[in-house]
Amino acid sequence: MKEIKIFAPATVANLSCGFDVLGCCLDSVGDEMTIRKNDLKKVRITKISGQDLPMETDKNVAGVAVLSLLDHLNENQGFDIEIDKRIKPGSGIGSSAASSAGAVFAVNKLLGEPLKHKELVQFAMKGEFLASGNAHADNVAPALLGGFNLVRSYEPLEIVSLPTPHELRMVVLHPLIEIKTRDSRAIIKQNVSLKKAINQWGNLAAFVSALYTEDYALMGRSLKDEIVEPVRSILIPFFEELEKISSEQGALGFGISGSGPSVFAMCKGDEVAAEVYKSFKKFYSSKEIEFDIHVSEINKTGVKIL
Amino acid sequence: MKEIKIFAPATVANLSCGFDVLGCCLDSVGDEMTIRKNDLKKVRITKISGQDLPMETDKNVAGVAVLSLLDHLNENQGFDIEIDKRIKPGSGIGSSAASSAGAVFAVNKLLGEPLKHKELVQFAMKGEFLASGNAHADNVAPALLGGFNLVRSYEPLEIVSLPTPHELRMVVLHPLIEIKTRDSRAIIKQNVSLKKAINQWGNLAAFVSALYTEDYALMGRSLKDEIVEPVRSILIPFFEELEKISSEQGALGFGISGSGPSVFAMCKGDEVAAEVYKSFKKFYSSKEIEFDIHVSEINKTGVKIL
Incomplete structure (x- = not known):
């Protein structure tokens, strides 16, 4: 070849x-x-x-x-x-x-x-x-x-x-503003409170368990980030509004993709993903920021x- | 009743x-x-x-x-x-x-x-x-x-x-010195470095995965604690020596049970557990500290x- x-x-x-x-x-x-x-x-x-x-x-x-x-x-x-x-x-x-x-x-x-x-x-x-x-x-x-x-x-x-639980779908919205991973890393504090770290590892461990047991609700409850998201989300336009829409439309969870500015809504099934997609699109179209949006299965x- | x-x-x-x-x-x-x-x-x-x-x-x-x-x-x-x-x-x-x-x-x-x-x-x-x-x-x-x-x-x-992977055994050694959970908690720092926290949650997540896949070697590699053990182990007589014996005798991992002073060696199978038990007992019997020791299955x- x-x-x-x-x-x-x-x-x-x-x-x-x-x-x-x-x-x-x-x-x-x-x-x-x-x-x-x-x-x-x-x-x-x-x-x-x-x-x-x-x-x-x-x-x-x-x-x-x-x-x-x-x-x-x-x-x-x-x-x-x-x-x-x-x-x-x-x-x-x-x-x-x-x-x-x-x-x-x-x-x-x-x-x-x-x-x-x-x-x-x-x-x-x-x-x-x-x-x-x-x-x-x-x-x-x-x-x-x-x-x-x-x-x-x-x-x-x-x-x-x-x-990979087979019903998972990801709705990814990318506001067309650029955040360099390098800059996005720089704003993260290098020390965290033990209490928050404990919450974080409890959630991650539960998320892993939920992938094995295909417990979608538990996946959703585990998608929490008290450490990085509160800082990085400030850089993402309308983060809180998207989070609210995501929850209202029945997504399992919502968060920052990598170092942002893309965000994701994790959904169970095509139907919920389609609703979240539609609502995100409608909301962001009313703002002054260009964006990409797509729905994806998990690529195995x-x-x-x- | x-x-x-x-x-x-x-x-x-x-x-x-x-x-x-x-x-x-x-x-x-x-x-x-x-x-x-x-x-x-x-x-x-x-x-x-x-x-x-x-x-x-x-x-x-x-x-x-x-x-x-x-x-x-x-x-x-x-x-x-x-x-x-x-x-x-x-x-x-x-x-x-x-x-x-x-x-x-x-x-x-x-x-x-x-x-x-x-x-x-x-x-x-x-x-x-x-x-x-x-x-x-x-x-x-x-x-x-x-x-x-x-x-x-x-x-x-x-x-x-x-x-619960069915071949897991725990060898628990209790040096008869008392450490109150209250005191043992007091010496832990309330802030941790993000780097260590990341290592910790990577290990915990891997340990959970290993419980599902019954990957005993991965359980062993995941039994790490860079945050609390380095501080608490100081209170436990001959911690490092026991850790070394545990590793030499083929235990999957070794650590502090709760807030100590008990320590545990997690083992795969009765045979390894018996060897670790014997070696711990021999070593600790040569010291001036009274102790309890027992081997246990995981109680389901x-x-x-x-």
């Missing part, structure tokens, strides 16, 4: 209760990437459409991720990477993670799969480090593996894949070959 | 990664209690053997728990409570929780079970408040319900019951009628 075309999905990290350790994979939007072998022993970004992003390999998240993978494999095969960037950078739904994850997935495939998908996470994280100054895994892990994923530990890196497979 | 005799089991709270929210129930040791109706419209502690504890109803954890239950039920039936106290107070294996849980279980039974076991937790917590100044539920919930239990939230109180039912 010389060339491969892939879909690299968007992801929702944090999910309120799981700051920096939890994420899930979407199906509704993703980058399309074509990666082919070249004879130049060099990794090149040969084309980027859809967004204005760096073409220099060492300044592009996909480029950096691939370079670190090839370095690990001691491999001097060259690759050309074309990115049709469908996920807007700074949207909070894993834009950099999608390109990083997609690129290492494709290169690994073209090299005959020397590594398992889980082993690729660490290389995709290099792209995250370039994008945000923090090598977090809560977007790249679900992008590569699909479904819900938990980062148990960063040192050493350990990813735990969780089950992650990056896929087109 | 006028009289009931019950076994009120010891419990291990916190379990390293789940400070204040996680606990499991033991089978090896517990209080024996006899509760009978009286015609005095009064709750009396009529006998306590095994330990020297308050006989005044409103100063005894079982008494206080029963009073709050009767108050809630608007019930003026009187009860006599006899406690054969087998769990040493201040041991860190839920001594006060056992008596509180046992008492409300028995009274509820004698009244024809107006409440479910889960609903009894809040009344048993009144005993915990009396004992430690903190109405925690991570001992009383497993004592009443058996198995592993998670406190998702305190306000409102919500208990999530988790599965909680308080039971004798």
Whole structure:
């Protein structure tokens, strides 16, 4: 195989209760990437459409991720990477993670799969480090593996894949204002009260339990964040109003996707998701802010070959 | 039914990664209690053997728990409570929780079970408040319900019951020095670094996942506590040495039971548990400190009628 075309999905990290350790994979939007072998022993970004992003390999998240993978494999095969960037950078739904994850997935495939998908996470994280100054895994892990994923530990890196209740839907609204993950991280306090931390880990543990038992109501009650959301939500226009609408329309829970500004409403079933979608759209259309909105199933497979 | 005799089991709270929210129930040791109706419209502690504890109803954890239950039920039936106290107070294996849980279980039974076991937790917590100044539920919930239990939230109180992998064994060593939960709580810092909190909730979430998937190795890797253990372990004689022995003998993990001084080694299977037991016993016998030690299965039912 010389060339491969892939879909690299968007992801929702944090999910309120799981700051920096939890994420899930979407199906509704993703980058399309074509990666082919070249004879130049060099990794090149040969084309980027859809967004204005760096073409220099060492300044592009996909480029950096691939370079670190090839370095690990001691491999001097060259690759050309074309990115049709469908996920807007700074949207909070894993834009950099999608390109990083997609690129290492494709290169690994073209090299005959020397590594398992889980082993690729660490290389995709290099792209995250370039994008945000923090090598977090809560977007790249679900992008590569699909479904819900938990980062148990960063040192050493350990990813735990969780089950996906089949009726879950995500309504994602992206107000078209840009918040850099780097800036959004900077406003978070580096110390938290033990009381709030206890609430947070109680909720996260309950959310994980609820994924196993398919207890949708418990998922909803567990989608709480007393630590990061109160600070970050200030940056998101009409956050409280959306939360209220989400609750009124029967969503299980509502929160910030990653570092924002995208927000998500987690819903049980297509019907509720459609109502939340409609109500969000109606409300935000009356405001002065452009936005994207979509409904997604949970993508169970992650990056896929087109 | 006028009289009931019950076994009120010891419990291990916190379990390293789940400070204040996680606990499991033991089978090896517990209080024996006899509760009978009286015609005095009064709750009396009529006998306590095994330990020297308050006989005044409103100063005894079982008494206080029963009073709050009767108050809630608007019930003026009187009860006599006899406690054969087998769990040493201040041991860190839920001594006060056992008596509180046992008492409300028995009274509820004698009244024809107006409440479910889960609903009894809040009344048993009144005993915990009396004992430690903190109405925690991570001992009383497993004592009443058996198995592993998670406190998702305190306000409102919500208990999530988790599965019990059948090969789990607990080796519990109790150095006979007393640490009051109250004192042991006082040395904990009320603020924690966000980084450590993230590690903690990653580990707890992974532990919960591992209970569902019966991934014993993952349970072991998740039994970490960077927040409370480093402070509390200082109060426990030879903590580090026991940890080392536990690891050498193949235990899944090791930590402080509740607020200590008891420690636990979580093991897979009887064989490993027997080795850890033997090695702990040998090591501690060479020291100047008296101790209790026992091996327990996870008690899946909680308080039971004798």
